[in-house]
Amino acid sequence: MSRDRQYRPRPGLVLDVDRSTPPVLMHHGEQLRLQKLPADRSRIIYPPEPLEPIEDPARAVREALASPVGSDPLSARLFAGMKLTIAFDDVSLPLPPMRRPDVRQLVIESVLDLAADAGVDDVHLIAALALHRRMTDAELRHVVGDRVYEAFAPRGTLYNHDAEDPEAMVVLGTTDHGEEVQISKRAAESDLVVYVNLNLVAMDGGWKSTATGLSGYRALRHHHNPATMTRSRSFMDRHNSELHHSNWRQGEVLRSAGVEVFQIETTVNNDLYGDGPMSVLAKREWEWNVRDRASFMASRAALDRLPAAGRRKVLHGWRAPYGLTSVQAGEVEAVHELTTAQVHRQQLVPVEGQTDVLLFGLPYISPYNVDSIMNPILVHCLGLGYFFNLYRGRPLVREGGVVIMSHPTTPEFNPVHHPSYIDFFEEVLPETTDPTVMAERFEKRYAEDEWYRHLYRTGNAYHGVHPFYMWYWGAHALEHLGGVVVLGGDPATVRRLGYRPASTMDDALEIASDIVGPRPTITYFKNPPLMMADVT
Amino acid sequence: MSDRSSGSRRTAGPRRGVPDLARLRALNPAALVRSAGFPVTSAPTPSSVEPLPGPPLGDRYESSWARRPLARATRVATQETLGRAVTTALCAPQVVNRDRIDQLEGPAVFVANHHSHLDTGVVTGALPRPWRHELVVAAAADYFFDTPGRAAAAAWFWGAVPMERKRVSRRSALAAAELIDKGWSLLVFPEGGRSPDGWGQEHKGGAAYLAVRCDVPVVPIHIHGTDRVLPKGSSMPRPGRVVVNFGPPLTHGDLDARRFASRIEGTLELLADETTSDWYSARLAATRGESPGLRGPDIDSWRRDWLLERRRPAQQGAASPGGSAQRTWRDRARGNRPW
């Protein structure tokens, strides 16, 4: 935001709501709402403003590669005749997708520059998507850029990871906790794996990049399960996340098995909207000028009137003008510490005390529906998985409290991307919403279903087991909360998710008071742009 | 009708309209907009929050856009049509002694007494080309540049630049000097604001300082009569007679800014006397040091009002040589620069 360049970006803000506080912007799926919150017992957490980006990202990348932490310079680790594998984060990052050039393009080009100087012939580029859907050609091209795409895709050396290819996966060992470690055979056999990461939330990166991104069901089931997820408090806080402890143990096995990883992690600021037509969404309501208010009212009206497909086309077409805020390279764990600090620098908002009722306005996008439909299972994952866990210290909402999420939650699915989600919704959820029960009764069948495997490997479908992981993502929240209310959600669908539907905010708060008592304190976590509450 | 009674009528006017407005509030678009609330209207900044620094206003206002070709062309067009029509309708200013600036060349600082919002329009209308269209007007930074809308309107319509009048500001003086160096002329009302009662106020030194610093002449201009057409505090103009009297261009010579300023003020007093009496009487009075002065005596306000009534302009209908004189030096101007 050019005007803000004159000022230092402001940190996040916790605003106490009084009678003069205006109604506050709330995402409602693909729509926008203004919601008045009860005075004197509500507070709104506003995200920090975008950090100043690095002025010359390409130079910053070159410098990071030349002076890595805990490693020789990258150029010293490249040699003619070596096998080099460059793995990179997939389409789930960042959200929404970044305007060209993507950070990964900058980094990959710099790495390839050095590799070319060293005369490396055998280079593979792998989208480290684990059990996510395969990226389309256009998505790959967007992430790596035209030059890289055209140099490697036609030769078949730029491709999506395939965790279900028995020929291409290898088990390298078992951790001292009995967790199998599985990884792409190409990565295991390479002289060097360069991992190019884009760290949007504190959960990403570190050993999770390789131990999860290049792995498969056999290894993932050891930490993508209800027991691990309930012990990850939160999975956004690596040091208190069982998910990460498990990944780190698997990383240790990778290291001792001789897999050389050169980790490059990048962080971007939270400038989702730039100066564009959506810039109002990042502003605080009392700072909306005439143009902001007009564009808000116009967008709200347009989104309300457009058919769902039209709304999606508009919204998913948005490319965010993120600015690179840091790049660090070298040894995985050392790099990741620096990265986490950078993520915290942008996202942390200090918040005092927990709340009875936590309020989210869920937006149109989650990591798993880029260019797709946010189905009810992803609503669960985004609300109780991502938003709930965006805390450090202790959850924003007290134990036994209530989460209210605003989202239409229509039972709509993208059959190409989420085939197993449809069955999960039709078969599993009517039976149980308990992560542990569904893991025992259904997970294995979904994970090994031939059809899902086929669609994952040849189409653009998420793996059969993926909806279970989405549900486990909310396991900690389900255990912690006294209830979940979906504001404006399709009642039948909301009930199937095990939540309670409410048509108005008053109803939602009324339902919440039944659970947490009268006149509850309310905290609205105004996300996006992404932030993380540092709760004391 | 005396000035006093007309003065009371001026204040009574808006009051009489108040009950009607109250009854018509339902039909008042502004009230409707206000009752719609956020987001139709803006939201109040919460008391616990530090307000966002707005776009730079006051003497930090960036008015350069108003001197770009498009803004200038539309300003000239508007001034020559709408502006002139309004001025003519209200007061049809009589311009006298404009031949005194026949020999003026290049940028100058025009200095005038200040009674009314009409003054700027009257002076620019009376100025010959090219100064009329290559003029910036020093306007009170705290008054005209306090909101983005008002600042933009002033910058566009009058070519105003912000001038700090309440405190010493190097920023506005430097900016004005820079503009003069670039060839723009400057219109300054050295009293720093409109006269509250028709008498003049103490001059501020900015105009003289700028003339000395940029080494350009000062042209004093006396405006008579706008205080009756649209005095300070009134929003309903009453047509009346206005005289614009040009003084001779003054160069600072080797005077410092302070002495030059008092010379400028003296010349304005002479011009004021000249407007109400005649050229020669005024010269004589000035030589004797008996010019009546602009500021009036230091006495109670009603007596100042009373005295003012006696200062009426002499009939000078025919005495406007050069009223239609058009300068030709512009034709010799070099390149695109005004001078």
Added chain:
Amino acid sequence: MTGPTTADAQRKRPLRGEALVFEDSPARFGLARLASSLRPGAGAGTGPLRHTEDFAPPAIDADSWVRIRPRLAGICGSDLAAVDGRSSRWFEPIVSLPFVPGHEVVADHDGRRVVLEPVLGCVARGVHPLCGACANGDLGRCERLSHGHLEPGLQTGFCESTGGAWASEMSAHLSQLHEVPDELDDTAAVMVEPTACALHAALSAGIASEDTTAVIGAGTMGLAVVAAIARHCPPRQLVVAARHPHQQDLARSLAGSLPTTVATDAQLIRAVRRVTGTMVIGSGAQQRCTGGVDVTIDCVGTSSSLALALAVTRPGGRVVMVGMPGVTTVDLTPLWQREIALSGAYTYGTERLDGTEYRTFDLAMELVAAADLGALVSATYPLSRSTDAIAHAAAAGRRGATKICFDPQGTR
């Protein structure tokens, strides 16, 4: 002749009573067809069905024919097709006009409650010797439906001579009557005939215990088939396509402990895919399971239900049609390419269960009682409100109903 016996007197007494009569009127038949194309069930208002208070069916001058007074008479899918003018012309030689419809009936006979087994086979028609099917007890397969001393008519309710259950009185052959035990009330008893159809279909489908089976449709017939399957021939896994929520709930409860997946029509392919571990290929109308269930029972009988049945049945599997199909346009390529056997299941007769022979009606009475199928009767109407009754029956699923009945005596 010495004068009429008591029985003769009863037989020959002119019957005058209330009835719904299906008349021989090609013009009204066409109108009904037109009206029903706009709204199913609309044929009742415009078509050949006429309500009369003064109806006298012809007397039957043969032994063993008696008068019975219907207590409750169901509206069946084939009745609706006739009323709407959508019946197949196949019926022309085995139907006689005008007739009184109604073949699902519990009636009073001699102070006892009876249900009618409506098929008019060789015995009822006085045909001697019996045809092979009738001799075997497979009444529904009788080859003499237009012979004997009755006018043509495959069942009571489609035959001019006998009258039908949508009337205050009708004729029945003693061989058609089954006495209703006291524990079955009227609503349960009226369900015996459709349940017998369903039982026959379920048992003739040859479902093995290791099979997977799909049932398409959860109206009266579909639900009764589910109950029959669950009781007599449970497969490894059952999938039921039920469009409406109350149908889905009923299907679940009737399936009992049988592993059952209930889906809507639109979800059926996915549901079958899940339980059979097969794949789905194609999209839109061409979407199908690569494999599928072993046996599909189609209880709807439309072109779309048959196409759906073919899409979810494995190569070499079986599709049984219980719903009356009529003239149906359907792509039979899958039948050919996947070597699917397509068979019909019509009415009932004798069933062989574990080596023992039972009359289907006896099994049906037992099943109706065990599964409480009487609960499927949702509403009863007097004959005078036939238009409303038929509209309700035609929209039963949408209106949360299953079986609609007439109350021919108007006592309820």
